[in-house]
Amino acid sequence: MSASNDGGPRGWLYERTGVDRVWDALFARKVPEAQGWVSWLYTLGSATLFVFVLQAVTGTLLAMNYVPSPDHAYDSVRYINTSVVMGHYLRGLHHWGASAMVVLVGLHMLRTYFMGAYKYPREGTWMIGVLLLVVVIGFGFTGYLLPWDQKAYWATMVGTNIAGQTPFIGPYLKKIFRGGPEMGAATMTRFYALHVLVLPAIVGALIMGHLFLVVWHGISEPPTRAADADAEKEPGR
Amino acid sequence: MKPWQEAYEKRYKAAKERGRSFFPYAVFKDALVALIVFGVLSYLAIHFGAKLEELADPTDTTYNPRPEWYFLFLFQALKAFPGSLESVAAVVLPGAAILLLIAVPFMDSGPLRHPLNRPFWTALGIFAAGGVATLTFFGLRSPLLNPTQERNPQVMAGKRLFSELNCAYCHRINGKGGKVGPDLAAVAGTRSDDWLKAHFRNPKAVSPGSVMPKLNLLPEEIDDLTAYVQSLGTGGPYSPEAPKLFAADCEVCHTMHGKGADIGPDLSHIGAARERGFIKNYIMNPANTKPDSIMPSFKGQLTGLQIEDLTRYLAHQR
Numbered sequence A: 001m002s003a004s005n006d007g008g009p010r011g012w013l014y015e016r017t018g019v020d021r022v023w024d025a026l027f028a029r030k031v032p033e034a035q036g037w038v039s040w041l042y043t044l045g046s047a048t049l050f051v052f053v054l055q056a057v058t059g060t061l062l063a064m065n066y067v068p069s070p071d072h073a074y075d076s077v078r079y080i081n082t083s084v085v086m087g088h089y090l091r092g093l094h095h096w097g098a099s100a101m102v103v104l105v106g107l108h109m110l111r112t113y114f115m116g117a118y119k120y121p122r123e124g125t126w127m128i129g130v131l132l133l134v135v136v137i138g139f140g141f142t143g144y145l146l147p148w149d150q151k152a153y154w155a156t157m158v159g160t161n162i163a164g165q166t167p168f169i170g171p172y173l174k175k176i177f178r179g180g181p182e183m184g185a186a187t188m189t190r191f192y193a194l195h196v197l198v199l200p201a202i203v204g205a206l207i208m209g210h211l212f213l214v215v216w217h218g219i220s221e222p223p224t225r226a227a228d229a230d231a232e233k234e235p236g237r
Numbered sequence B: 001m002k003p004w005q006e007a008y009e010k011r012y013k014a015a016k017e018r019g020r021s022f023f024p025y026a027v028f029k030d031a032l033v034a035l036i037v038f039g040v041l042s043y044l045a046i047h048f049g050a051k052l053e054e055l056a057d058p059t060d061t062t063y064n065p066r067p068e069w070y071f072l073f074l075f076q077a078l079k080a081f082p083g084s085l086e087s088v089a090a091v092v093l094p095g096a097a098i099l100l101l102i103a104v105p106f107m108d109s110g111p112l113r114h115p116l117n118r119p120f121w122t123a124l125g126i127f128a129a130g131g132v133a134t135l136t137f138f139g140l141r142s143p144l145l146n147p148t149q150e151r152n153p154q155v156m157a158g159k160r161l162f163s164e165l166n167c168a169y170c171h172r173i174n175g176k177g178g179k180v181g182p183d184l185a186a187v188a189g190t191r192s193d194d195w196l197k198a199h200f201r202n203p204k205a206v207s208p209g210s211v212m213p214k215l216n217l218l219p220e221e222i223d224d225l226t227a228y229v230q231s232l233g234t235g236g237p238y239s240p241e242a243p244k245l246f247a248a249d250c251e252v253c254h255t256m257h258g259k260g261a262d263i264g265p266d267l268s269h270i271g272a273a274r275e276r277g278f279i280k281n282y283i284m285n286p287a288n289t290k291p292d293s294i295m296p297s298f299k300g301q302l303t304g305l306q307i308e309d310l311t312r313y314l315a316h317q318r
């Protein structure tokens, strides 16, 4: 029984859900303090997470007016831009959010790289991070085709041609991506399914794992030369 | 666990004890940054929005595929590879980079974390990040393979109508499309705008016995389709002066059917690659279309009639 159970409704809720302990584990935990501007570098991961959530929300709203077929995709995107309430803003947010995602993931990776945050015991966090980077790029690649305008069509033509150059499996990859030998309706439904079903599921699982490890190990302390000097004295490295 | 790892855990625990609660201190900073990011994104979304280009046109081989900006560094790097290796490098290079990234924690595995105590890895990181930034910069500046054309919005609207109305079911353009009606590239320039408009209003009125249906188009749509049809083809016959003009003014740099120099591209088939409006704009002022072109501008050098004549001559080169 939790100590906070005083018989009131709050205690009742805690006893049945354990949200108080979840809160303690996630938010009331202590983290090493970084000083000055360095402490702001630690916000890059959560900023990435924020933009990811924003992409999920704006993407869901866009999907409500979008038609994934070569005959209607272009017009539905035009319709979103011109006629849907706030559609222009929503599409703008999703478009710029995609670039922001790449920028923030890149900066977040640089911060963990230069601070050596990938070292023991956080190797797993880093490796999941690299997979996240790949998935973020995958989102960009599959999303680029969806408006079915000139830029979308030809960039995907080039992209799938490049995938076709992979040693051994290239020709198969190209066929799988395009849904056939040529680009067309099958390519579009395939990219759409990847963009709104497959990649979100993968990225969701990876982010959960990433964040679990961040909380589990605790966020790394800023590296100092003094701490390194101490570590050097340890035998058997 | 190795002794230094145990020592690290101990040191980390102490640092944590000295630290502050995640909520509200870190959460406050995170929320503030998220708010700033949201503000910036909203500004970009409202002021610049997201562009939508013309409808995808699988037959338009003059289009410049531009990758999203974060792929530019890769395309720029690929230019360093000779043609046959380029395509392989396009797959192998990124693949190797990802594997290298995954392996970083195992290659740089000691207890030292400060960037100055890991000179090799710090230098590698700076080199890689700087390299990507430099390549992206040059990628953004590099000229397009096929310079962007200034497209006439009326022509583009007409082109969209052409595909929406499924005109290609009966008509072909330069041999591609249906065979019921005439090739529209051959029609262009041989009929006046007024004739075309009257024809779009009611085909039978100007072309008795035509099987083309009456399309019930709006006046703007008729204007758009007319502009589109007129943009096809060569604009009509050129005068005997045009080839002489070309030999006098252009062959110092360009080749035409084996004659001329190779400072600029061979123009023997330019009419197949470019539409008339593009060619005309290019002759008048190359820098408008391709900023780093070394070709002089001929507007003012030649009269308007001469430029039109030359344009038709080039449009005929298919």
Ligand code: HEM
Residues within 6 Å of the ligand: A041, A042, A043, A044, A045, A046, A048, A049, A052, A105, A108, A109, A112, A117, A118, A122, A125, A126, A127, A128, A129, A130, A132, A133, A136, A207, A210, A214, A218, A219, A220, A221
């Ligand atoms: C969708 C993409 C990602 C999200 C949402 C995300 C989110 C986060 C968050 C919220 C943290 C907490 C601390 C911080 O902000 O620095 C974190 C830590 C971390 N991330 Fe990411 N991350 C992403 C991608 C990456 C990538 C691409 C890498 C590297 C290849 C990476 C490596 C790390 C590491 C090593 C830590 C632990 C840092 C430490 O303990 O000091 N993450 N991530």
